[in-house]
Amino acid sequence: MSRVYNFSAGPAVLPEAVLKEAAEEMLDYKGTGMSVMEMSHRSKAYEEIINEAEADLRDLIGIPDNYKVLFLQGGASTQFAMIPMNLMKNKVADYIITGQWAKKAFKEAQLYGKANAIASSEDKVFSYIPDCSDLPISEDADYVYICENNTIYGTKYKTLPNTKGKTLVADVSSCFLSEPVDITKYGIMYGGVQKNIGPAGVAIAIVREDLITDDVLPGTPTMLRYKIHADNKSLYNTPPCYGIYICGKVFKWIKSMGGLEAMKEHNEKKAAILYDFLDQSKLFKGTVRKEDRSLMNVPFVTGNEELDAKFVKEAKAAGFENLKGHRTVGGMRASIYNAMPIEGVEKLVAFMKEFEEKNL
């Protein structure tokens, strides 16, 4: 068996140790005589799995008791609706548009109330994060929405916006658990897990308790109420059991690596290797304003589409997978999530150097 270096933006590389454990436990989870896929979600064994996953996540982030951790289905895209349906009491929300995902969330919110785009970086193909220190926050805004790490464009908020006291809601799909966060600054932090945490099919929402109420918009489906999931500890209906089990293993893996401080160091080291190379390269260049660069998604270009395509093709042949940029952007993108080992980035840069020498 030979594993490739997988730079996919998501679903993405998972820790090999996690996959090995999952394979070993596939037919018999810890002497239960069954796979986790076959387990009743109301069984003791499964209850332990989901409870432990939640406890480990709380521990990693440092989530206080007044926040609920919800394991949900429907991906981040379902949250685009669930957030306004649960939070829009005044039917007003402010959105900061830093990429396709923020924009999609913004458009979805328009189905439910007045969603205002209070800032945007679309003027420069979303290659930067707007100054959010003094935005025209709506007086009656139910929340201010951001996409904290922009998977497609490779930008990341280094400072959270000044919401002027309004509730902050953040999509952290592509930076989940990549570094320490102060959860108390958020009303809701949520994301699909399929980048840094686990297999597609699980979304995690960390929601401050006061935002979880029965006062939702009329017509909100039961399954889209935060309260139903909070009241039932994510077991209102059958959850995506196996996915949550894998997430739990990843939480334990991150703990074993030293927690979020250690992940941050690890991720900064990897990102520096790639960005430093890009900054001195005469062939490749990053597309993002330096101060807004993501640690997770690194888009770059040669400036020549044919050469980009050649690079992606040759990289693939050399065992570097999924380096093609997002279909809406072009160029290249290396996603270097938590589970990407440092050697993966080192080897990629070595390959890029070689390519540069041959093609400059």
Add this chain to the structure above:
Amino acid sequence: MSRVYNFSAGPAVLPEAVLKEAAEEMLDYKGTGMSVMEMSHRSKAYEEIINEAEADLRDLIGIPDNYKVLFLQGGASTQFAMIPMNLMKNKVADYIITGQWAKKAFKEAQLYGKANAIASSEDKVFSYIPDCSDLPISEDADYVYICENNTIYGTKYKTLPNTKGKTLVADVSSCFLSEPVDITKYGIMYGGVQKNIGPAGVAIAIVREDLITDDVLPGTPTMLRYKIHADNKSLYNTPPCYGIYICGKVFKWIKSMGGLEAMKEHNEKKAAILYDFLDQSKLFKGTVRKEDRSLMNVPFVTGNEELDAKFVKEAKAAGFENLKGHRTVGGMRASIYNAMPIEGVEKLVAFMKEFEEKNL
């Protein structure tokens, strides 16, 4: 490793051959150098997986081109809302109440329009299927809704209701692929996969094309529109990739067993072993009217709660798991889905005989 006999109502037993393959492919799916969990849902390898899963399902059931197959998230419970939101043009629908799941769907529909309970078997604890040959179908009903196999109560429609020309919508969560069906009799056939088909976190909806329109109720979340998923071949957003992959393997397993005709024979054989025993037993008895008995879920009681508890406990110790009846009903329930081997049922009956001898 020793596997138990798992009579869970769902998530439930899966074919051992499927689990073995999944374990083997966990770190490297067919030479791709990665797990299916790590694969971009837009990659060629994954496209093949989902396309093949759909093709095999179409083949098994015999689904004509004017039906779409959708792989969705949110479980059957999300369909309870998705169905009225997409289908209630006249805001009227008729529901036949044969258990908790039909009732939950009925209640959810009331959020969106006039849902009528046109028949019910609640008078006898849902232990039978009402006569549905001449029901007061509403003239302007957008659809008639049934739960075709009632997981909790162990009943199954042997004849579909006479809908008097209205669209039939059926929850088949607990009888999916257990026997041949004529899909053309349904407008929508749907279910969570976590009983007969795969791991929790995937719902499959087979929807007749004319029911898939942009004319949905105002406020329908994008992710709850059938059309968005149909137009994007279940890849509008990141699907529950790994779950779909396992479903695909189960489809191939069913094919290798001889398809739905063979499954039916297999299931009838297993059910007969259990029902025949119940019918002659002096200790145990089935709770369902004979002509409405499910092939999949077999509830039974001793008539003595303490003895029931004793049975469940001793059965568990002997390697028969999850025989406790649903928390809302009590007694016992043996779910004997497709993947339950015939020996599992034979051994259970042998154990029941022994228990009867000792406790009568």
